[in-house]
Amino acid sequence: MNKSELIEVVTNKMKIEHDRAVSKADVEALLNSLTSVTTNALKTGDEVVLIGLGKFSTGHRAARIGRNPQTGEPLDIAAATTAKFTPAKALKDALNNPFNRAV
Known part of the structure; x- marks a missing residue:
């Protein structure tokens, strides 16, 4: 959607x-x-918490050495702050309840 x-x-x-x-x-x-x-x-x-939906928070990805997939040459990948979403229990339960499937 x-x-x-x-x-x-x-x-x-x-x-x-x-x-x-x-x-x-x-x-x-x-x-x-x-x-x-x-x-x-x-x-x-x-953090942003929406009861019944979930929680938006941040995470940290450390700097690391990666590889160029075409050449195999190493390259530096910078550290980054990432957005995370953790679903609420109510959302997880709604998705896993076989009697509440959307049609």
């Missing part, structure tokens, strides 16, 4: 399940804001 499909699904779900008509522009603005806030929190070393 890409961003435009997600916006469409969320807009329809809000109408049907929550009896709230929201525009696609509002849903897109919310997703953009969520992305921006999450990015800024991770940059400052904070």
Whole structure:
């Protein structure tokens, strides 16, 4: 599912399940804001926890020596900070419950 499909699904779900008509522009603005806030929190070393969904955090990948696959020549790979997502127990349980499979 890409961003435009997600916006469409969320807009329809809000109408049907929550009896709230929201525009696609509002849903897109919310997703953009969520992305921006999450990015800024991770940059400052904070975690973002969404109950029922999961936790966004950062990890560290150490510098290492790699190899060029075409030539086999060694090359330096710089250290990097990475984004991590850890799913919540509720999400894992929902995905592994055979009676709640999406159709």
